[in-house]
Amino acid sequence: MQFFSDNATPVCPSVMAAIAAADREDHGYDGDAWTARLDGAFSDLFGAPAKAMWVSTGTAANSIALACLCPPYGGVVAQEEAHIAVDECGAPAFFTHGASLMTLPGEGGKLPPEAVRERVEAIRPDVHQIPARAISITNATEYGLAYTPDEVAALGAVANDHGLGFHMDGARFANAVAHLGCHPGDVTWRAGVDALSFGCVKNGGMVGEALVFFGAQAEARAAEAERWRKRSGHLFSKGRYLAAQLLAMLEDGLWLANARAANAAARALAESANGRLMHPVQANELFLRLTAAEAASLRARGFGFHDWGEGAARIVTNWSQDAAGVAPLADALRALG
Amino acid sequence: MQFFSDNATPVCPSVMAAIAAADREDHGYDGDAWTARLDGAFSDLFGAPAKAMWVSTGTAANSIALACLCPPYGGVVAQEEAHIAVDECGAPAFFTHGASLMTLPGEGGKLPPEAVRERVEAIRPDVHQIPARAISITNATEYGLAYTPDEVAALGAVANDHGLGFHMDGARFANAVAHLGCHPGDVTWRAGVDALSFGCVKNGGMVGEALVFFGAQAEARAAEAERWRKRSGHLFSKGRYLAAQLLAMLEDGLWLANARAANAAARALAESANGRLMHPVQANELFLRLTAAEAASLRARGFGFHDWGEGAARIVTNWSQDAAGVAPLADALRALG
Amino acid sequence: MQFFSDNATPVCPSVMAAIAAADREDHGYDGDAWTARLDGAFSDLFGAPAKAMWVSTGTAANSIALACLCPPYGGVVAQEEAHIAVDECGAPAFFTHGASLMTLPGEGGKLPPEAVRERVEAIRPDVHQIPARAISITNATEYGLAYTPDEVAALGAVANDHGLGFHMDGARFANAVAHLGCHPGDVTWRAGVDALSFGCVKNGGMVGEALVFFGAQAEARAAEAERWRKRSGHLFSKGRYLAAQLLAMLEDGLWLANARAANAAARALAESANGRLMHPVQANELFLRLTAAEAASLRARGFGFHDWGEGAARIVTNWSQDAAGVAPLADALRALG
Amino acid sequence: MQFFSDNATPVCPSVMAAIAAADREDHGYDGDAWTARLDGAFSDLFGAPAKAMWVSTGTAANSIALACLCPPYGGVVAQEEAHIAVDECGAPAFFTHGASLMTLPGEGGKLPPEAVRERVEAIRPDVHQIPARAISITNATEYGLAYTPDEVAALGAVANDHGLGFHMDGARFANAVAHLGCHPGDVTWRAGVDALSFGCVKNGGMVGEALVFFGAQAEARAAEAERWRKRSGHLFSKGRYLAAQLLAMLEDGLWLANARAANAAARALAESANGRLMHPVQANELFLRLTAAEAASLRARGFGFHDWGEGAARIVTNWSQDAAGVAPLADALRALG
The missing domain is CATH 3.90.1150.10 (Aspartate Aminotransferase, domain 1)
Known part of the structure; x- marks a missing residue:
């Protein structure tokens, strides 16, 4: 019995069935009928207008999100053991063209709001120092802890006060929400999150995660993200097989049941x-x-x-x-x- | 009946069966039993030692190959209607950190060897001009023509004379070989090709192409390519589903039969x-x-x-x-x- | 008697005198009294509000300008023999993080407005193709021809119609204006130019050119450009010696007299x-x-x-x-x- | 009386005289008589074959050096208050295309060899983690302390054991050597340093530092560095004015006398x-x-x-x-x- 990681399990039957159901000719890339339903499905799930796109991996989702939130000369504040900091071989720097990770310690993988505020406020506003432009947290954290709505909102407030984008790596978002018992909107857009990497592969998918944008800039950022997805080689020609997996996850609450x-x-x-x-x-x-x-x-x-x-x-x-x-x-x- | 593109067809049954057969727990990323067989399977196919890795899309395969062959300040000579030049939203520039595409006209999508030679030799060797460092061709071309072994070898000779890497975009490589009736090695490593994007998706796969390196530098380039694959978010955690597709393609000559x-x-x-x-x-x-x-x-x-x-x-x-x-x-x- | 290039001549005496006059302690980087006068001096010269900064070389000025006008996934339309295309070792791609140069032929180094329009309009608006985002011209051209105000305005109209940034490489801007006998504003902001590389070194300076932004976005773009200047290592600690050269050039019309x-x-x-x-x-x-x-x-x-x-x-x-x-x-x- | 920084002082008279003496026509860029003497002058100074080039600023020298020592997916170990980490707006990430700074605490700005060794050895060799590829130290440090030859050599040993490039930011190298009273080779190539940013501006120059490469790979790295210098817009057309400043610094030990x-x-x-x-x-x-x-x-x-x-x-x-x-x-x- 294997407990190495949730990232190497079989695909759950409903997802596999959805893949089989997508096995018919349709338009290529993101022009198919499944992909067309993503915005609606995720808007329904989160109870707010959302732009959602399939992305092949969590690393890609995280990196594309950050590329939309942070300029090359900016910095992303993250907990020092975050996946983006230690397990992505510098992918965020690749996609952002060199943005800096500003890492902070934090119990259980959580980023302490006051430490973030202090770090951000200590940066001189001149051109010599890298300005913070985004916060990224992982929910559930790399140590399996769930940020509560209040904890996320406290970081959202820092982001808001300083004009920072706010990203959540949700490779195990479903597990966090299943633990919290809250509405998925409570730990995302209601708490100030701009972009969410919504994990599926660890939760029973085969390939494909969702990148979800919230808020007033969702549309513009999603359009930008689509450029990055293509430019980074992540626009699959048979994208419907990815979209179908995501839709299967959302149907009848499979994502929560699995978690x-x-x-x-x-x-x-x-x-x-x-x-x-x-x-x-x-x-x-x-x-x-x-x-x-x-x-x-x-x-x-x-x-x-x-x-x-x-x-x-x-x-x-x-x-x-x-x-x-x-x-x-x-x-x-x-x-x- | 649809003739829009071969990139949006259903998955061929043998490939789908291989995906189902891979649906059991194994090591994540590229540590599984299927991935472990790729080098051998492609070496057998090409009749020469080869390093092969799964890559999610043709754009990723092309771009990672070029990143291994060309420095940021170098140039890649290609036909002006090549997919890398007109349909990848600048992905090669993204992965190479700014290498330049040096495009030339050419009948039927083919790159004329003498024009390449002239173009390369006209570049001053000082630091002001971008040095050519690689050639990239598409076989079959964007107009459905197959380069013959001699035609590839003529370009390989130019590459060799000028120390250029030589890449082949083989999104429809199977169709080219099926037409030529030659050994796949005849239009690749025997003709000087260093890196091949071996297409599967257009030929009946779901997601995943192979990036294959040949020659004395294959090992070093593949190691580099593995860094780029991770760094660009293309290292799937359930990579076995991609490896299984590639292996299915090679088994019993499915790739040629489909083509x-x-x-x-x-x-x-x-x-x-x-x-x-x-x-x-x-x-x-x-x-x-x-x-x-x-x-x-x-x-x-x-x-x-x-x-x-x-x-x-x-x-x-x-x-x-x-x-x-x-x-x-x-x-x-x-x-x- | 040497006619190799105007880029290797001695420094003209007034500029050398200005350097000597700047040889006293002041604030470092761009905090000195000379630098503080640049915006005003260039606004006066051009007869419009302008943001001006010293930049070390023409290549840096051109590249920083383009980085402010074009995203990494965008394209810059330029004449095929433009300095940015053939003599900067890919600097524009470096600063823009991979933007593509879309080169067109043109008599005497000039970019034909109708060809630009056609090229831009032929691009599909999907994510697969690189969208044009800027036009760059050289005035005087690499063949020593001056664009007239009408010629610049015709390109400015194309830029305006398609939402493109408009950059002018003015390594020999003074020579162009001296020939035309027009107001410098006539071939720049009045004709739609957003950013000008204003050359000094070829016209009697030692080191340093001016990068000048015009129009409604001048302030925001200049702020962005200051980030790029620092990040690319071009923010000199004794910047006053560069600012002093630029000011000397503008004083009493030296720039025009020299040209x-x-x-x-x-x-x-x-x-x-x-x-x-x-x-x-x-x-x-x-x-x-x-x-x-x-x-x-x-x-x-x-x-x-x-x-x-x-x-x-x-x-x-x-x-x-x-x-x-x-x-x-x-x-x-x-x-x- | 100003004690803000040594980076904003007047130019020392011998350097100013050298600038005046360079005020005659010569070949452009790096083709002049002064530039041609740099390799010899620095080889003499350091008592070993060295490749030396003028670079416009310390930030550029540091960044170009790191671009030659570290791939985009690699990491550079540095003290957490190093100039490259806190005062260059991410320039090292820009020039290296995203390499990561791995910062460590250290008394007085010094990097502790054992901490470096531990940090480097803790990195998993798989593709998920960023491999360390270089060490960068500042001598004298940001707190005005000089690394002794033994201290540098201890870090050089770590670099050697792990195949890391070794860079020294010598913005105040002269002050360190003046304090130590040692031969300049003792704290550089003899202690394993591969690349040195040799500061001049803080020590009485106007614009221009030297980037000096030592060791078996000096030639290859310098050739690479020349590409980066051009590509980043740092190849001045009147480079002789920079070369002349560097030569003046070395003549009669001016660099040491000033320090x-x-x-x-x-x-x-x-x-x-x-x-x-x-x-x-x-x-x-x-x-x-x-x-x-x-x-x-x-x-x-x-x-x-x-x-x-x-x-x-x-x-x-x-x-x-x-x-x-x-x-x-x-x-x-x-x-x-």
């Missing part, structure tokens, strides 16, 4: 490993203190997962699991004491 | 429209002189295709068709006289 | 070589048909100049010459017959 | 303000604890300087001063108690 299953699995494991938790378990990731011997013993029993530095491990659950399904690992963890 | 079907369909149409042809029909595209009235009459009968300037049309056949399947359009064309 | 001297020298030579002229002589350049033997005989007598392809030569006069001063070459040319 | 004067002035001030020093005074900068009232009282007496955060000030001496010349400020500081 709830993964979260439930994580909660079940957390209960069995209570004393070992390095972070609260809110989404579908557990970070555990685990000795090398303990890790080896779990692996010997067929459980796969990544080490997380020395004496620690990361366990990621996914849409295809649930509390019952992960019982063998839960038992094994409990047995470790 | 032969499309070519046969095009030939059948060409025979019915002989007097109207603006270019010889070698691959799966026809460019026809067609009055507005004639075009309208064909459309009225349900045939879809693009105009190609005034008084002309482009008709593209695809893997799902064959000579018999396009008989209705053949008859209609013949009836036009 | 008139150079033009007069060119005219004198033109009269002696009438039958050999390949282009009308309007500014300070002559392009002559000259056999290899004739060129050798002139060089033997101590006249230095560049060949211009086979059987032709380019002769450039400069601010330090005048009709009388170039009499020896004039005589020698006349003697050739 | 010694500035250092002596700083030392004299340091002795008067001993209890207030925040860093040892080794070069020509003093960082002092100073209350707002004290600062105001000094300013009231005509001394100009920058605050350095709250309760602190920065005082910079320069080539035109010496111990005697700064006596008034020394007295005033002493009087503050």
